[in-house]
Amino acid sequence: MRLHLERTREGYICGKCGRFVPSGYDHSPQELRHLMLWQHQTFIRFDRYRVDCSDCGIQTEALEFADVRGPRVTRARGSLVHEICKVAAVKAVATLFGMHRHTVKAIDKAKLAGS
Ligand SMILES: [Zn+2]
Known part of the structure; x- marks a missing residue:
């Protein structure tokens, strides 16, 4: 989806x-994995802007549903993966979500770091 x-x-x-x-x-176009809709993986696609900030120069815009850096998932998806990683093995989480285990590890690590 x-x-x-x-x-x-x-x-x-x-x-x-x-x-x-x-x-x-x-x-430029950006695509992020979002939550499941029924049994379907859902991706959101949108134009991610950069801004010319008077203090910081050219920077990627902030969005409430997506981090500026890190794995290409929405914050909602990242939080869900992180929560399930607390009670299940990385390999099981990867299988459940159809994601690579390195991506699951990267999400979990980023959430533990507080992003
Ligand atoms: Zn700025």
Whole structure:
């Protein structure tokens, strides 16, 4: 399942300092794994913008559903994987979600680090 997101909000947030930036610098398509919808893996696809912040220069925008760096998953997906990693082996989590075990480990490690 692939969902295409359309931007409705005006303006952008600098991914480094959190400052509001009225216009985007450039953008490229990004695809992230999201939660399951019924038995289907769900991916969201959208244009990820970079901003030209007056303090930080060119930076990736901040989004509430996705981290600036790290595995290509939504925050919701990352949290779910992290929670299940507390009670199941990495290999089992990887099989359950259809993800590579290195990706599962990277998500778990990033969540433990507090992102
Ligand atoms: Zn900034």
